[in-house]
Amino acid sequence: MIGTGPALSASPIMGRVLLLGLVSSAEFYFRSILAGLIRICPRCREHSAKTMLSLGAVYYHGINGLGFGVLEATSFSTAGEIRNHTQKFTSFTIPSSGSLAAALQDFDRVCQFRHASVHARGELGAQNIRELGLTLKGRHSAHLELAQWHGAVEVTGNLVRAYNRFLYREVVGSWNDKALLTGDWRRDRKRFQQIFDMFYCARDGLRPRSAYHTYLAIRSAIRKRLAGAPVRA
Amino acid sequence: MDGIQPNSGSIDSSSLENIFEERAENLSRNELFDWSAPMPNDAEILRKIKGPGAKLLTGPRGSGKSTIFRRAYFELLDSTDVLPAYVNYARSLALEPYFHRRANALQIFQQWLIAKIIYGITEAARALDYALPVGLEYRRSTAENLIHDLETGANNTPAMEAVSPSQLVVLLEEWTTFFGRRRCVLLLDDAAHAFSSEQQREFFEVFRALKSRLVAAKAAVYPGVTSYSPNFHIGHEAELMEVWCNPHDTNYLAVMRDVIARRLPAALNAKLKGREELIDYLALASFGIPRAFLNMVAQLVGVDEDSPSRPSKTLADAAISAHAQSVRSIFVSLSRKLPRFKNFIDIGKHLQAAITQYIKEYNYGHPTNQKAVSVAIAEPISPEISRILGFMEYAGMVRKMESFSRGNRGVYQRYSVHYAILVDEKALSLGKFNSAQNIVDVLTNRDAHAIPHTKESGLVTPDQIAECILDLEPCPHCGAARASSEARFCVRCGHELKESSIYEELLKSPIDRLPLTERKIEGLKTESRIKTVKDILLDEESVEIRKVTGVGPVWARRIHNAAEEFVSV
Numbered sequence: 001m002i003g004t005g006p007a008l009s010a011s012p013i014m015g016r017v018l019l020l021g022l023v024s025s026a027e028f029y030f031r032s033i034l035a036g037l038i039r040i041c042p043r044c045r046e047h048s049a050k051t052m053l054s055l056g057a058v059y060y061h062g063i064n065g066l067g068f069g070v071l072e073a074t075s076f077s078t079a080g081e082i083r084n085h086t087q088k089f090t091s092f093t094i095p096s097s098g099s100l101a102a103a104l105q106d107f108d109r110v111c112q113f114r115h116a117s118v119h120a121r122g123e124l125g126a127q128n129i130r131e132l133g134l135t136l137k138g139r140h141s142a143h144l145e146l147a148q149w150h151g152a153v154e155v156t157g158n159l160v161r162a163y164n165r166f167l168y169r170e171v172v173g174s175w176n177d178k179a180l181l182t183g184d185w186r187r188d189r190k191r192f193q194q195i196f197d198m199f200y201c202a203r204d205g206l207r208p209r210s211a212y213h214t215y216l217a218i219r220s221a222i223r224k225r226l227a228g229a230p231v232r233a
Numbered sequence: 234m235d236g237i238q239p240n241s242g243s244i245d246s247s248s249l250e251n252i253f254e255e256r257a258e259n260l261s262r263n264e265l266f267d268w269s270a271p272m273p274n275d276a277e278i279l280r281k282i283k284g285p286g287a288k289l290l291t292g293p294r295g296s297g298k299s300t301i302f303r304r305a306y307f308e309l310l311d312s313t314d315v316l317p318a319y320v321n322y323a324r325s326l327a328l329e330p331y332f333h334r335r336a337n338a339l340q341i342f343q344q345w346l347i348a349k350i351i352y353g354i355t356e357a358a359r360a361l362d363y364a365l366p367v368g369l370e371y372r373r374s375t376a377e378n379l380i381h382d383l384e385t386g387a388n389n390t391p392a393m394e395a396v397s398p399s400q401l402v403v404l405l406e407e408w409t410t411f412f413g414r415r416r417c418v419l420l421l422d423d424a425a426h427a428f429s430s431e432q433q434r435e436f437f438e439v440f441r442a443l444k445s446r447l448v449a450a451k452a453a454v455y456p457g458v459t460s461y462s463p464n465f466h467i468g469h470e471a472e473l474m475e476v477w478c479n480p481h482d483t484n485y486l487a488v489m490r491d492v493i494a495r496r497l498p499a500a501l502n503a504k505l506k507g508r509e510e511l512i513d514y515l516a517l518a519s520f521g522i523p524r525a526f527l528n529m530v531a532q533l534v535g536v537d538e539d540s541p542s543r544p545s546k547t548l549a550d551a552a553i554s555a556h557a558q559s560v561r562s563i564f565v566s567l568s569r570k571l572p573r574f575k576n577f578i579d580i581g582k583h584l585q586a587a588i589t590q591y592i593k594e595y596n597y598g599h600p601t602n603q604k605a606v607s608v609a610i611a612e613p614i615s616p617e618i619s620r621i622l623g624f625m626e627y628a629g630m631v632r633k634m635e636s637f638s639r640g641n642r643g644v645y646q647r648y649s650v651h652y653a654i655l656v657d658e659k660a661l662s663l664g665k666f667n668s669a670q671n672i673v674d675v676l677t678n679r680d681a682h683a684i685p686h687t688k689e690s691g692l693v694t695p696d697q698i699a700e701c702i703l704d705l706e707p708c709p710h711c712g713a714a715r716a717s718s719e720a721r722f723c724v725r726c727g728h729e730l731k732e733s734s735i736y737e738e739l740l741k742s743p744i745d746r747l748p749l750t751e752r753k754i755e756g757l758k759t760e761s762r763i764k765t766v767k768d769i770l771l772d773e774e775s776v777e778i779r780k781v782t783g784v785g786p787v788w789a790r791r792i793h794n795a796a797e798e799f800v801s802v
Contacts, residue, residue, distance in 0.1 A: 005724075097395060098337060102335075147717070
C-alpha cells in the first residue's frame with residue numbers, strides 16, 4: 001500500500017506524486033460538479049450561456065457533457081480560481097469569511113506545495129514562500145511525511161465538503177427563489193432527484209439519506225415562498 | 234497559638250452559601266475583600282499584576298489565582314489611571330466541538346477570545362458608571378451574542394465583525410483614552426486551555442500581540458500542562474509568577490487562621506472553640522490551597538446539611554480523606570479530558586502510590602522531627618514520567634520544588650506530595666501518635682533536609698514506562714490499529730479516523746464521575762431526574778437538584794461547581 005509512513009519517509013518523490021493526485025482529484029470534483037450544474041440547473045445554464053466552446057469539445061463530450069467541454073482546460077488549483085470559476089459558471093459568490101473561506105485558504109496552501117512539486121521537483125520558490133506566509137531564507141524543498149500527507153488529504157476533504165454544502169444550499173435556494181420547486185413532491189421529484197444524486201455523498205452517509213427526506217427538509221422554505229414571504233435576493 | 238477571632242453577625246442559608254463559596258469569581262467585591270486573607274507574597278504579586286508588562290500567574294486549582302486577579306480588578310477600578318478588564322476563559326472547552334466541525338474553528342476561537350475581552354471592558358465601564366461610546370455599545374451587544382452562541386454550541390456561527398489582535402490593541406487604546414485612563418490592564422483568568430493544544434497555541438499567539446505602551450495583559454495558567462506557542466518564550470514574552478502558599482512558611486498557619494476568622498460567622502466559630510488545632514490540621518492538609526481549606530472546614534463545622542455538628546478529629550480525618558480522594562479524582566479525570574494520555578494517567582496512579590510508599594518507608598525509620606514530605610528523583614527523568622509528573626502538578630498532587638545538585642551523585646528534581654494524601658495514606662508513619670496536634674507539630678517542625686532520594690527506576694518499572702504510549706482508538710471501520718498519533722486516515726482501508734468531541738463526551742458523562750459524596754450522587758439518581766453532567770448544567774435554578782434530601786443552597790452550589798469544573802479546564 002502506498003502513502004504509508006515508511007513509504008513516505010523513504011521517498012520524497014512519493015509524497016509529491018500523491019499530492020499531485022490529491023489536488024488533481026479535487027480539481028476533477030470541481031469540474032464535475034460545475035459541469036453537472038450547467039447540465040441540470042436552468043439558472044447556471046443561463047448564466048454561462050455566453051461561454052464559447054470548440055467544436056472538437058462538442059464532438060468529444062457530446063451534448064450531455066458540454067459542461068466538461070467548457071471546463072476541461074480550466075484550472076481549480078488555487079483559491080482564486082475556484083472563486084472565479086464558481087462565479088463565472090453559477091453566479092454564486094463564495095463568502096470571504098466563514099468555514100468555506102477558511103477551507104479554501106487551507107487548500108491554497110496545499111496547492112502551493114503541489115505547484116512546487118509539479119514545476120520544481122518539490123523546491124519552494126520565492127512566490128510559494130510568500131503565499132505560504134513563511135519567512136524562510138535559502139532554498140527549501142517539500143517532503144511529505146505521514147502527518148503532512150494526511151493533513152493535506154484532510155484539508156482537501158474539508159474543502160470539498162464545505163464547497164459541496166455551500167453549492168447545494170445556493171442551488172436549492174435559487175431554485176426556490178425562481179419558483180422551480182412547487183412544493184409538490186410528485187412534480188418536483190425528477191428535478192430534485194438530479195440535484196440529490198449530484199450532491200449527496202454515499203461514503204459520508206449523512207442523514208437524510210434519500211432525495212425525498214432531503215426534500216422534506218426544504219419544504220417549509222418552499223411553502224413560505226408560496227405563502228408570499230420575501231424570497232432571497 | 235493565637236485563637237481564632239470570631240466574626241460577628243447571624244447567618245442565613247443564602248449567606249452561608251456564599252461563606253463557603255470556594256471560587257473567587259463568584260464572590261462579590263465586598264465578600265472578596267472581607268473574606269480573603271492576604272497570603273505571603275500577595276502584595277508583590279498584586280503590584281506586578283496591576284503594573285505594566287505581560288505576566289503569567291501559575292498555580293494549581295484553588296491556589297488563589299482568581300482571587301489575585303479579582304482583587305487586582307477591583308483595586309484598579311478604584312484607581313483613576315488604569316482601565317481593567319477581567320475575563321474568565323474557563324468555558325473554553327465548550328468551543329472544542331467546533332474543532333471537529335469547522336475548518337475555521339481557530340478563527341472562531343480567536344474571535345471568542347477577543348469578544349470576551351471587549352465584553353470585559355464594557356463591564357468595567359459599567360462598574361465605573363461610564364457611558365459607553367456608540368461604537369463600543371454596539372460591539373458589546375454583538376460580543377455578548379457571539380459569546381453566548383458559541384458557548385452554547387450554536388450551529389450557525391454568529392456574526393461579529395472580525396477583529397484581529399492588533400486591531401483590538403488599537404481599540405483598547407482608544408477606549409482607555411476615551412475613559413480618561415492612562416493604561417489598560419487585561420486580566421485573563423483560566424487561560425490555560427489545557428486540553429486543546431490548538432487552543433493553547435492560539436491563545437498565546439493572541440496574548441503575545443496584546444501589548445503596547447498603554448495595554449498590558451496578564452494570564453492565569455496551570456503548571457505542568459501549559460505548553461506555549463512556538464513564538465512564545467517564557468521570561469522574554471512574559472514574566473512567570475507562582476501563586477501557591479507554601480505550607481513550610483513560618484506565617485502559613487497564621488494566614489490560614491486569618492482566612493477562617495474573616496469568613497466564619499460567630500455561630501460557626503463558636504463550634505471551633507477549644508479545637509483550634511483542627512483548623513491548623515486542615516490548613517496543613519490543604520497544602521496551601523485556600524479553596525481546599527474552606528471545603529474541609531465546611532465539612533468540619535457541619536455546614537453540610539446532613540453532617541453532625543461538633544468538630545472532631547474523626548470529622549477532620551474524614552474531610553482530609555475526602556479531599557485527598559478529590560485530588561486523586563482530578564488527576565484521574567485527566568484521562569477523560571485528554572483521552573490520548575489515558576495510559577499515562579493509569580501509570581500515574583502507580584507512580585503516586587510508589588512515591589507515597591517510598592516516603593512512608595523512609596519516615597518509618599526516622600524520628601518525628603525528621604519526617605519527609607518530599608521525594609528527590611535523580612535526573613535524567615524520562616519524558617514519559619516527566620509528562621506524568623506534569624499532570625500530577627496540574628492536579629495539585631505534587632508540587633515541584635527547586636532542583637538541587639549532589640555533586641558527583643548528580644542533580645535531583647524535588648517533588649513535595651500533597652499533605653492530605655500523605656495523611657490519608659499514613660505516610661508520616663506516626664503509629665498511634667497521630668493526634669491532630671502531633672501531626673501539626675510534625676509538619677511544621679520538620680528538618681528541611683529530610684528528603685529520601687531515589688531514581689526513576691526505584692518508583693516505576695521499565696514495563697510501566699513502556700506502557701506510557703498514546704491511547705489511540707483503532708479504525709472504527711476495519712479495526713486496524715492507527716499508524717501513529719498523527720494519522721488522520723486508516724492506512725488499511727482509507728477510512729477517516731474521526732475523534733469524538735471531548736466536550737460532548739464530558740457532557741454525557743454520568744454524575745458518578747463528579748467529585749461528590751456517594752450519598753449525594755445516590756440522592757441525585759433516585760430523587761431527581763439528574764443523570765448526567767449535562768442535566769446538572771441545564772438545571773440552572775437547581776430545581777431538580779434541590780429535590781434531593783439534604784441538599785440546600787450550599788450543596789446545590791457545590792454540585793453545580795463540580796459539574797462546571799468537570800467540563801472546564
